[in-house]
Amino acid sequence: MAKRVGMEVGIAAAEAVGLCNIDVAAVYPITPQSHIAEHLSNIVADGRINAEFITVESEHSSISSLCGASATGARTYTATSSQGLMFMHELLPIVSAMRLPIVMGIANRAVSGPLSIWNDHSDIMPQRDSGWITMFAENGQEVVDMTIQSFKIAEHKDVMLPASVNIDGFQLTHMVEPIEFPTQKEVNKFLPDRKPFATLHPDKPITMGAFAMPDRFAEVMKAKDVAIVNSKKIILEVWKEWEKQFGRSYNPVETYKAKDADVLLVTMGSMGETAEIAIDELQKKGVSVGLVKIRLWRPFPTEELKAAVKGAKVLAVTDRAVSFGGVSGPVGMEVKSLFYHEKDRPLITNYIMGLGGRDVTVEDFIKMAEKAVEAEKKGITEEYEFYGVRG
Amino acid sequence: MNIVENFDLFAPRLVDKKEYFTSGHRSCQGCGEALAVRLMCKALGEDVVISCATGCMEIVSSMYPATAWEVPWIHVAFENAAAVGAGVEAGLKALRRKGRIPDRYIKSVAMAGDGGTADIGLQALSGAMERGHDMLFVCFDNEAYMNTGMQRSSQTPFGASATTSPAGKVSYGQKTWKKNVPEIMVAHNIPYVATACPSYPLDFMRKVEKAKNIKGPTYIHCLSVCPTGWRSASNTTIKVGRLAVETGIFPLYEVENGKYRITVDMPEPLRPVEDYLKLQGRFRHLKSVEIEMMQERVDLEHRKLMNKVNNLQSWEELEEEGAILEVWESVLAGSEGYIE
Ligand SMILES: Cc1ncc(C[n+]2csc(CCOP(=O)(O)OP(=O)(O)O)c2C)c(N)n1
Ligand code: SF4
Ligand SMILES: [Mg+2]
Numbered sequence: 263m264a265k266r267v268g269m270e271v272g273i274a275a276a277e278a279v280g281l282c283n284i285d286v287a288a289v290y291p292i293t294p295q296s297h298i299a300e301h302l303s304n305i306v307a308d309g310r311i312n313a314e315f316i317t318v319e320s321e322h323s324s325i326s327s328l329c330g331a332s333a334t335g336a337r338t339y340t341a342t343s344s345q346g347l348m349f350m351h352e353l354l355p356i357v358s359a360m361r362l363p364i365v366m367g368i369a370n371r372a373v374s375g376p377l378s379i380w381n382d383h384s385d386i387m388p389q390r391d392s393g394w395i396t397m398f399a400e401n402g403q404e405v406v407d408m409t410i411q412s413f414k415i416a417e418h419k420d421v422m423l424p425a426s427v428n429i430d431g432f433q434l435t436h437m438v439e440p441i442e443f444p445t446q447k448e449v450n451k452f453l454p455d456r457k458p459f460a461t462l463h464p465d466k467p468i469t470m471g472a473f474a475m476p477d478r479f480a481e482v483m484k485a486k487d488v489a490i491v492n493s494k495k496i497i498l499e500v501w502k503e504w505e506k507q508f509g510r511s512y513n514p515v516e517t518y519k520a521k522d523a524d525v526l527l528v529t530m531g532s533m534g535e536t537a538e539i540a541i542d543e544l545q546k547k548g549v550s551v552g553l554v555k556i557r558l559w560r561p562f563p564t565e566e567l568k569a570a571v572k573g574a575k576v577l578a579v580t581d582r583a584v585s586f587g588g589v590s591g592p593v594g595m596e597v598k599s600l601f602y603h604e605k606d607r608p609l610i611t612n613y614i615m616g617l618g619g620r621d622v623t624v625e626d627f628i629k630m631a632e633k634a635v636e637a638e639k640k641g642i643t644e645e646y647e648f649y650g651v652r653g
Numbered sequence: 654m655n656i657v658e659n660f661d662l663f664a665p666r667l668v669d670k671k672e673y674f675t676s677g678h679r680s681c682q683g684c685g686e687a688l689a690v691r692l693m694c695k696a697l698g699e700d701v702v703i704s705c706a707t708g709c710m711e712i713v714s715s716m717y718p719a720t721a722w723e724v725p726w727i728h729v730a731f732e733n734a735a736a737v738g739a740g741v742e743a744g745l746k747a748l749r750r751k752g753r754i755p756d757r758y759i760k761s762v763a764m765a766g767d768g769g770t771a772d773i774g775l776q777a778l779s780g781a782m783e784r785g786h787d788m789l790f791v792c793f794d795n796e797a798y799m800n801t802g803m804q805r806s807s808q809t810p811f812g813a814s815a816t817t818s819p820a821g822k823v824s825y826g827q828k829t830w831k832k833n834v835p836e837i838m839v840a841h842n843i844p845y846v847a848t849a850c851p852s853y854p855l856d857f858m859r860k861v862e863k864a865k866n867i868k869g870p871t872y873i874h875c876l877s878v879c880p881t882g883w884r885s886a887s888n889t890t891i892k893v894g895r896l897a898v899e900t901g902i903f904p905l906y907e908v909e910n911g912k913y914r915i916t917v918d919m920p921e922p923l924r925p926v927e928d929y930l931k932l933q934g935r936f937r938h939l940k941s942v943e944i945e946m947m948q949e950r951v952d953l954e955h956r957k958l959m960n961k962v963n964n965l966q967s968w969e970e971l972e973e974e975g976a977i978l979e980v981w982e983s984v985l986a987g988s989e990g991y992i993e
Contacts (some may be wrong), residue, residue: 271991285744285747285751286740312751314747316743318739320777322736322777323735323736323776323780323781325740326730326736326737326740327736327737327740327743328734329742330727330736330742330761331739331741331747332704332740332744333727333744334744334754335744335754336743336748338740353733356729384960422971462702462725463701463725463754464699464700464724467724467726468724468726469720469725470726470728470730471715471728472715472720472726473711473712473716474727475716475717478717567666567969571747577940
């Protein structure tokens with residue numbers, strides 16, 4: 263049994279990457295991701311791993327250079343946040359269309375303006391439709407585990423898609439947490455060298471990144487969708503394998519005291535742990551409430567979420583991003599559309615909260631749950647609510 | 654493998670017969686850019702990976718499921734060819750060092766049009782050159798955004814009518830002079846910078862070969878006549894390119910470790926710019942006053958260049974301890990002390 267160490271989560275993310283025998287990293291610093299960038303370059307500078315670290319001049323070039331590196335067959339990693347992720351946006355659907363298994367850590371942060379370095383999910387949400395496997399970590403241990411798992415998932419011959427591990431900025435990246443690291447030997451066993459399907463090499467010249475006329479383009483889009491939908495099977499397999507080797511289990515949707523609860527809070531990311539405390543307090547008071555945490559955002563865990571909320575009367579879905587002028591927040595919309603065809607669908611309320619680093623406390627989750635209980639009695643009056651926001 | 658040392662003597666026999674940029678691509682008739690790419694590939698040979706920016710050459714060569722490329726080739730986007738090429742270099746280097754690919758030297762080559770180089774691609778290019786990747790970057794400069802319909806770029810020459818700098822009742826077209834990208838590359842202290850034009854195929858191929866063999870960042874700026882965009886007859890492409898050189902509008906030179914050298918002699922005195930302009934519809938509207946302005950500027954630029962050619966010494970001559978030239982070696986050595 264490996265021993266636990268106290269470590270800042272951002273540093274731990276870089277340490278996890280250091281265990282993965284990567285070949286090329288290209289990282290451009292941005293708060294709150296910087297510690298990942300710095301620590302990974304330390305690991306390279308100390309010769310602890312045999313990899314190229316490209317000190318790119320921008321995020322656009324970090325993801326672009328990794329396209330080139332990944333296409334040669336290299337295992338590649340980058341990390342970014344907020345404006346950096348927005349700057350990469352153009353390239354993200356290209357990466358997935360080219361089926362390049364790049365792994366990216368995202369220290370989630372609000373998107374300007376106004377400029378804010380603090381945490382929410384407004385950076386990852388605009389990337390939703392880019393064809394990346396997207397998961398959210400709740401604590402430091404998950405960050406380490408999911409980073410290692412991501413390489414295996416992304417590179418699997420039946421997946422070959424990029425993957426991102428979302429880590430709430432500051433609220434998770436800068437926390438010091440107890441973390442258990444697998445040994446290098448254990449990781450080597452779990453994650454052998456990448457075996458690429460096709461690479462750029464003169465021994466077998468191929469053309470990558472061709473353009474498509476209207477009679478082909480749609481097929482490529484469908485192929486990408488089929489690939490990401492089918493990736494769930496591999497994700498589940500890899501998580502099972504992880505559980506077998508390391509004893510920690512991972513599921514697309516996690517539940518906390520959700521069984522038979524009338525009201526379920528739905529969270530994504532590190533706030534799940536705060537919400538758990540709220541659930542404990544409410545249950546003590548006899549309120550029938552539980553918690554559902556979405557870990558896997560893309561591919562969306564439709565069956566798992568339906569199963570997790572079966573029997574619930576109200577879902578209080580929380581969102582940490584705004585779809586301005588939309589029907590709800592991004593998670594709210596997703597969940598609502600999922601249940602439209604269900605006969606016994608729950609009532610769904612949607613709270614947009616924790617924007618730009620605004621604290622969301624145990625009391626806040628309690629209030630949201632109470633609002634949801636109220637909605638159950640009185641019916642829904644609005645599609646979504648900016649929870650605790652002035653004006 | 655090409656042997657170029659004796660090109661000037663035995664050239665016809667020494668040009669690789671194999672085509673790496675094959676026929677069947679869909680460039681316009683008389684396309685100087687396609688010709689230049691073909692020649693570049695012959696000079697590079699097989700052991701390359703090419704990273705190509707969005708633009709004419711990408712579009713004419715890679716319509717899925719067909720390809721004109723016989724060498725490994727990748728296109729990702731418009732502004733990032735230099736970054737992609739940098740990643741290719743890093744990937745190959747790491748995989749070779751770790752024994753995961755055969756232990757053989759493969760050159761990373763990035764290519765883009767003038768837009769993908771001098772405008773939207775300048776940041777990625779500067780970054781890659783500054784970091785010292787072992788990569789050749791070739792700009793195929795047809796002096797506008799041709800793929801999207803002849804819009805102006807920072808490489809569109811003064812006086813040319815482009816679709817976003819059109820000549821009109823109160824405008825003679827492009828108002829600015831070409832941004833001097835070769836000079837910007839020289840300012841990156843890279844070991845080799847050259848200008849070229851496929852109207853001088855052996856000069857171009859020799860430069861490509863030379864750049865390929867230099868371990869470090871190198872840059873070639875290749876003027877590529879575009880009959881469609883320049884409104885010139887497709888059977889005059891070679892001639893127009895030659896006139897660009899003979900008028901001094903686009904001198905062919907190389908800068909090796911800081912030392913400037915003219916590689917294709919220009920007539921003395923230079924031919925008048927008008928000889929070049931009159932073959933191209935994009936300059937048709939120019940009046941003599943603008944042509945005179947252009948002539949004066951060309952003469953000045955020529956004197957500026959000759960001043961560098963005649964007066965600048967190479968870094969070897971300037972340095973005392975050989976320190977500067979060792980810089981690229983140490984950059985390339987990387988963390989592992991790995992050197993070709
Ligand atoms: C980010 C972005 N902006 C604009 C475009 C549209 N675009 C594609 S190619 C091109 C111009 C290419 O010009 P150049 O680099 O000079 O190459 P050429 O086609 O002239 O060879 C433009 C503007 C694009 N593909 N991507
Ligand atoms: S537009 Fe010009 S550069 Fe593009 S293919 Fe035609 S001739 Fe060549
Ligand atoms: Mg152009």
